[in-house]
Amino acid sequence: MRPSLLRTLHLLLAHPALQGAGPFLLVIALWAVVAELRIYPRAFFPSPGEVLLAFAALMSKGILPAYVQDSVTRLAVGAAAGTVVGIPLGFLIGLSPTSYRFFWPLVLFFQAIGDIAWLPILLIWFGFTLTTVTFVLVYTVIFPMIFNTALGVRSVPLEMIRAAQSLGASPARVLWEVLIPGALPNIITGLRNGLGYGWRALIAAEIIVGTSGIGFMMFDARRSGSVVEMILGMILLGLLWYAVDAWVLRPLEQATVERWGLVRPAS
Amino acid sequence: MEGLVIRNLTKVYYDPYMGQHVVAVEDVSLTIGPGEFVAILGPSGCGKTTLLNMVAGFIPPTQGEILLNGRRITGPGPDRGVVFQSFALFPWKTVLENVAFGLKMRGLPRPERERIAREYIALVGLEGSEYRYPHELSGGMQQRVGVARVLANDPELMLMDEPFASVDAQTRMSLQEELARIWELRHPTILFVTHDVEEAVFLANRVVILTHRPGRVRTILEVPLPRPRRWRDLLEDSTYKALVAHVFDLLRSPQEPARPVEKPAPISHPPSRTGEPQRSWWRRFLGSRLGRALLVVMLGAGTWQGWLEYQARTKMPGFLERYRSPRGTVDLLVELPFPPERFHILTLQRFGRVSGTREHAVELRSVPLPRVREIARFYWVRGILPLSEAPQLPP
Numbered sequence: 065m066r067p068s069l070l071r072t073l074h075l076l077l078a079h080p081a082l083q084g085a086g087p088f089l090l091v092i093a094l095w096a097v098v099a100e101l102r103i104y105p106r107a108f109f110p111s112p113g114e115v116l117l118a119f120a121a122l123m124s125k126g127i128l129p130a131y132v133q134d135s136v137t138r139l140a141v142g143a144a145a146g147t148v149v150g151i152p153l154g155f156l157i158g159l160s161p162t163s164y165r166f167f168w169p170l171v172l173f174f175q176a177i178g179d180i181a182w183l184p185i186l187l188i189w190f191g192f193t194l195t196t197v198t199f200v201l202v203y204t205v206i207f208p209m210i211f212n213t214a215l216g217v218r219s220v221p222l223e224m225i226r227a228a229q230s231l232g233a234s235p236a237r238v239l240w241e242v243l244i245p246g247a248l249p250n251i252i253t254g255l256r257n258g259l260g261y262g263w264r265a266l267i268a269a270e271i272i273v274g275t276s277g278i279g280f281m282m283f284d285a286r287r288s289g290s291v292v293e294m295i296l297g298m299i300l301l302g303l304l305w306y307a308v309d310a311w312v313l314r315p316l317e318q319a320t321v322e323r324w325g326l327v328r329p330a331s
Numbered sequence: 332m333e334g335l336v337i338r339n340l341t342k343v344y345y346d347p348y349m350g351q352h353v354v355a356v357e358d359v360s361l362t363i364g365p366g367e368f369v370a371i372l373g374p375s376g377c378g379k380t381t382l383l384n385m386v387a388g389f390i391p392p393t394q395g396e397i398l399l400n401g402r403r404i405t406g407p408g409p410d411r412g413v414v415f416q417s418f419a420l421f422p423w424k425t426v427l428e429n430v431a432f433g434l435k436m437r438g439l440p441r442p443e444r445e446r447i448a449r450e451y452i453a454l455v456g457l458e459g460s461e462y463r464y465p466h467e468l469s470g471g472m473q474q475r476v477g478v479a480r481v482l483a484n485d486p487e488l489m490l491m492d493e494p495f496a497s498v499d500a501q502t503r504m505s506l507q508e509e510l511a512r513i514w515e516l517r518h519p520t521i522l523f524v525t526h527d528v529e530e531a532v533f534l535a536n537r538v539v540i541l542t543h544r545p546g547r548v549r550t551i552l553e554v555p556l557p558r559p560r561r562w563r564d565l566l567e568d569s570t571y572k573a574l575v576a577h578v579f580d581l582l583r584s585p586q587e588p589a590r591p592v593e594k595p596a597p598i599s600h601p602p603s604r605t606g607e608p609q610r611s612w613w614r615r616f617l618g619s620r621l622g623r624a625l626l627v628v629m630l631g632a633g634t635w636q637g638w639l640e641y642q643a644r645t646k647m648p649g650f651l652e653r654y655r656s657p658r659g660t661v662d663l664l665v666e667l668p669f670p671p672e673r674f675h676i677l678t679l680q681r682f683g684r685v686s687g688t689r690e691h692a693v694e695l696r697s698v699p700l701p702r703v704r705e706i707a708r709f710y711w712v713r714g715i716l717p718l719s720e721a722p723q724l725p726p
Contacts, residue, residue: 126711127674223419226389231433231484232409241432245423315621324422325466 110292115299118292127281128300135266135277136304138194138201142262143255145198146205150258151251153206154213155243164214171210179204179265183272197269197277204265208257216250217243249321256313263305278304333400334520335363335386335488340395342381354545355381358395361539361548363488366518370525370535374582378546379524383492386522387413399488409433412481414491418473420465426452426476427461433484451483452476454513471502478510482519491523495530504562507533511560528578532571533560540581550581643707646714662696662718664689665706675711682706694718 092112099111122128156163157171179200186196220243228242270279278297285293321327342356355378363369373379384390386397388407397404399411412433420429427448428435434444452461455475465473474494481489495503511534514521525531531538532554540549556571565571616622665679671693676685682705683698696718698706707715 124711125669125672125674126678126709127672130674130678221417221419223415223417224421226387226407227413227415227419227480228421228432228436229389229407230387230409230411230413230490231480232436233432234436237436242421245421248423311621311624315619315624319619319621320423324464326422 107289108291110295114292115296118290118296122293122296131277131281132300132304135270135279138197138266138277139259139262139308141198142201142205142266143259145202146209146258146262147255149202150206150209150254151213154210154251154254155217155239155247157210158214158217158247159243171207175207175211179261180268183269187273192273192275194275196273197266200269201262201266205258205262208261209251209254212250212254212257213247216247216254219250220246245320245324249326252313252317252321255316259308259313260305263301263308267301334365334367335361335522336398337361337382337386338396338398340382340385340397341393342378342385342390343393356385356392357545357547359541359546359548360395361551363520363522365520368514368521368523368534368536369539370523370531370537371539371541372525372528372531372578372582373541373546374543375526377541377543379526379541380492382541382546383413383490383522383524386488387411387490409436409484410487412484412486412489414474414477414481414489414494416493416496418465418470418477420473420476420480422465425462425464426457426468429465429476430479430483432480437484448479448483451479454482455479455509469502470498471506474498474506475509478513482513482517487520489519489521491521493525494523496525496527503530508561510534511558515558528575528582532556532574532578533562533565538578540578552578639708639710642710643704646707646712647703659700660697661700661703662694663698663703663706664692664716664718664721665695665712666692666714666716667711668713669711678709679706692721 096112099106099109103109119128153167157167158164182200182203183196186199190196190199224242224246225238228238233241266277267279267282270277271283274280274283278300282294282297285291285297317327318329322329338360340356340359341354343352343354345351346353359382361369371379371382381390385392386404388404388411391405402410404411421432424432427445430451431444431448434447439447449458449461452458455478457472457475457479460468460472465476468476477494495506498506507530513519514534523531523534535554538552538554540552541547542549552574554574556565556568556574617626660683663683667675668691670690671688676688676693679685679693679695682702683695685693686696687694691713695706703715706712
């Protein structure tokens, strides 16, 4: 090979996007080898190629886009609702001792009743509907948001608040200029945890409540014994979380808390 | 009454760990005239910071009162600017935004407050660092920002709480000279709290020496050293040396006050643009990864929607023209390129009643006319026919 070709090849392989894919390529290769060795029956242990074909088929039939859209929309709605309710409640608990004494026991109590534990009664109340799924999701997202926001508010250094006050900031300005940005590292942690738990709760709820969504697709595949679709669903779950991290959470962190030096950059 | 008047100030607080009341400050009376530089000197834990916090309005006194230019102090306010030992800069604001903070709170328009802030940034010698964030500055530079932030707000009284205690010795000396220079230039009224004898003598016009807990005024010393004061001149000065020795005797402190260790200045990465002004927030957003990703997603989604719209027209060859009225329903045969599955039947049921399926089609009855296009927009729909025009199946 010519040196320039080698160089191009090296540049291509050294691309960050490919470096991120490197570990996965290894796993896929291993999977392909095990599948080709036919240690397990093909129907139980399909090869990567079969999963890819199933992906193409489900895409062309319009099933996969619709289900992914349903799941992601539900997650976005849950995250939005959890943010809108969780952050203000977290601020209230973090700022006011009275509301802390009132809300904290309630928050602790209801947090212990896990998302899935609500499903039986929700199925009686709302039936196998979207309301049930949304309830479970919002419920799951909201608690990490409350906890981390309250923690974030309390971890803003007192002197920073005092500095703002002695520069003439009103309580509302202190909230906007100091407490909210100061609590942001914890709020983002809360969002990350909330979305992570929410993603899992959503799939669980879709499996049980199921009318659409990735969870439903995976559980529905069990009826037809389609292991390919189950594996495809699992892969999609991971990929979608990867996308949420890379396109939403990481840029948010890089633009705020890392830029301000509140946390060290990850890499 | 001009200046700061402290009358019979006492602070008693409850120490929950010791389970007892502690008298931090006892019966302190003090007057500071306008344009005066007064240092409060005392060993660690003598209540000097408590005293300053009461003057700043952060904590209420147990007894006594504090008046600033005749007004009673009840809480923190912009008439008293505070420089903290921990700097207390806002990490999410640039140097410029930090210095302009007080002016922003006063409601000054942006160009005006940035002009004033730049002036004070220059005064403390930080030109060129306007758009840096605090974590990209060394400790000494950060405290210059802290001083500029207070000066820019033009307070009636400047309170400094061991401001140079957490920077290294060389930086501390140059910061002290800077502060002396600024005071000689502008004569702000300063109440300066420190445990450092040399610092107090070097900077102040008067040094107030407090006793160890409870903090009472032990002595007030005039400092007759001429200005401008520079370390280079004073270190050899006999008056200065005698004063320092005298103050040491007065303090007779059994334990040497602990001095915080200087933290090394954090290495800034990535290196930020310093001199050039920031781009507007939306241009920064579009330049970010999130912004670019959103842009690509939105452009892609728009293209895709356009393509679906274009395809939808070709799937309904003209038959809609016959149904001029927007109301009414139609029975359709929805053709698919593959045998219909449960998903497709469930989806199509949202538009009408599914009366049957064929090998590559679904019979859909009573579809409202305005919704036919929605069906045509599904990319997995190959074509739509009125059921009357569809080939009849053998019974």
